[in-house]
Amino acid sequence: MKKIKKEEIIAEIKxxxxxxxxxxxxxxxxxxxVQDVADYIGDSLGLxxxxxxxxxxxxVFCGVHFMAETAAILAPQKTVLIPELKAGCPMAEMxxxxxxxxxxRKYPGRKVVxxxxxxxxxxxxxxxxxxxxxxxxxxxxxxxDEILFAPxxxxxxxxxxxxxxxxxxxxxxxxxxxNILLKDVRLKKKLYPEAEVWVHPECRPEVIDIxxxxxxxxxxxxxxxxxxAKEVIIGTEVGIIYRMKKENPEKxxxxxxxxxxxxxxxxxxxxxxxxxxxxxxxxxxVPLEIRERARGAIEAMIRI
Ligand code: 13P
Ligand code: SF4
Numbered sequence: 001m002k003k004i005k006k007e008e009i010i011a012e013i014k015x016x017x018x019x020x021x022x023x024x025x026x027x028x029x030x031x032x033x034v035q036d037v038a039d040y041i042g043d044s045l046g047l048x049x050x051x052x053x054x055x056x057x058x059x060v061f062c063g064v065h066f067m068a069e070t071a072a073i074l075a076p077q078k079t080v081l082i083p084e085l086k087a088g089c090p091m092a093e094m095x096x097x098x099x100x101x102x103x104x105r106k107y108p109g110r111k112v113v114x115x116x117x118x119x120x121x122x123x124x125x126x127x128x129x130x131x132x133x134x135x136x137x138x139x140x141x142x143x144x145d146e147i148l149f150a151p152x153x154x155x156x157x158x159x160x161x162x163x164x165x166x167x168x169x170x171x172x173x174x175x176x177x178x179n180i181l182l183k184d185v186r187l188k189k190k191l192y193p194e195a196e197v198w199v200h201p202e203c204r205p206e207v208i209d210i211x212x213x214x215x216x217x218x219x220x221x222x223x224x225x226x227x228x229a230k231e232v233i234i235g236t237e238v239g240i241i242y243r244m245k246k247e248n249p250e251k252x253x254x255x256x257x258x259x260x261x262x263x264x265x266x267x268x269x270x271x272x273x274x275x276x277x278x279x280x281x282x283x284x285x286v287p288l289e290i291r292e293r294a295r296g297a298i299e300a301m302i303r304i
Contacts, residue, residue, distance in 0.1 A: 006033070009270045013037050016277040022058035024273065025050060025071070028217040029239035029265040030062050032246075034273060038062060041243060043218030044070075044116045045131040049302060051075050060276050061284070062268050064089040068284040069120050073295050080284045083272035087264045089117050094172035095151040097121035103148060107168060112148045113138055114297065115155060117174075120286045122150070124293035129301040132201050133216035135159050139167070141304050154178065158201040158208055176237050176262045177202035184257040185210060188233045192254055198223065199235030199256065207235060207256075224248050237262045 004012075014037075017024065025047055026038035035041050040050050044067060051059060051071035058079045061068035066089055068082040100122055104112060114126035115135070123129055130138035132155060139147055139159050147165050149156040151172030160167040180203055189197065189210075198220055199211040208214055215223060217240050224232070224244040234241055235256035244253045275281065286294065 006270065009274050010037060013270065013274050013277060016274070017060075020058050020277055020280075021056050022060055022277060023054050023056040024060045024062060027063035027067060027265065028221060028243060029237040029262050030268060031239065031266060032242040033270050034062050034268055035243060037270065037273060043131065043133060043216045043221075045133050045216070046218050047071070048074060048116070048131075048298060051080075052302070054078065058277075058280075060273060062273065063087070064092075064262075064264050065284070066092045066117055066119060069286055070116060070298060072284045072286050073120060073123075073291050073298060076286075076291060079280065081276045081280065082282050082284050083276040084267040085282045087267040089174075089264060091115075091151055091172050091174045092117045092119055092122075095122055095170055097125050100125045100150065103150070103170070107146070107148055109144070110146050110148045110168065111142045111144050112150070113142060114150050115152050116298070116301075118151060120290050120294045123297050124290045126150075126297050127300070128304075129297045131216065131301070133219055134301065134304060135201070136162050137304055138301055139163050139165060152202055154204055154208075155201050157205050158214060161208075174202045176260050177235075178204060180204070180207055180235050180257045180260055182206045182210065185233065185235060188254055188256055192231050192233060192252075195231035195233045195252075195254065196227070196229045197233045197235065197256070200237075203235050211235065220244070221247070224251065224253065227251075236260065237265065239265060 024038045026041045048070050052074040060081050072080040112126040150170035153169045156169035196212040198213045231252045238255045241253045
């Protein structure tokens with residue numbers, strides 16, 4: 001692509017978006033300029049709900065692959081594009097469909113709750129999906145006193161604190177959240193003693209222990225608008241702070257760890273969004289048989 005100015009790229013994205021009858025959905029961790037061209041920014045749950053309802057024919061999904069796949073499952077009649085094919089989620093690769101089948105054989109009769117951070121093949125093998133904002137609700141709503149929960153062990157441990165059910169966790173984790181250590185949060189707390197601490201439930205249990213609030217990214221954005229706190233230490237991927245500052249310029253948000261960066265989320269930029277709309281790439285499709293089974297698990301979650 002020849003060198004063009006940022007304003008020209010944005011103008012061209014807007015023009016092509018109209019021409020293609022497209023909508024741009026972006027996750028809260030996307031870089032600021034991608035958030036700025038998006039029609040909707042949200043967490044995993046909000047993005048799936050939005051994808052299921054869009055009128056536009058084309059969805060440009062700025063997030064990681066499992067999120068675009070979820071959109072393709074919920075809106076199979078639409079064209080779902082991800083601007084960068086290599087934007088995957090390492091946690092979603094930590095359990096495969098055959099590993100999950102094997103696990104189910106080991107624990108017969110238990111319902112399986114899968115975090116949406118999984119591949120479509122894994123979703124197709126589970127009973128119901130959950131996101132960070134509804135994991136507890138989902139676990140409490142499914143039948144049985146013992147639940148298999150995959151793949152995030154930290155989210156599983158967080159839910160286990162709040163439910164009476166026994167949670168059997170898979171040994172997966174998010175490298176970004178797992179790398180936010182107790183000492184990082186303590187250091188920030190020393191620098192900003194008046195600040196509240198909000199963390200994502202993918203964080204380690206000892207980090208959750210010292211948090212004032214445990215929130216999904218969507219809940220953090222909402223809480224940032226509503227809180228009376230003037231300073232908050234944010235224990236999640238740093239991209240979300242762009243939106244929090246933009247929407248609440250009078251409040252201060254500090255990352256719990258400056259290097260809490262999801263490199264996969266950062267693989268998408270304005271040029272790639274433009275390429276997606278221009279060349280209609282990269283199309284995300286899920287084979288019918290997997291799609292139908294995975295859809296059942298996602299829709300069961302959305303009903304809750
Ligand atoms: P949210 O659903 O809270 O946005 O989380 C998604 C995710 O990938 C967190 O790392
Ligand atoms: Fe996956 Fe973690 Fe990145 Fe979220 S922040 S997309 S869980 S690697």
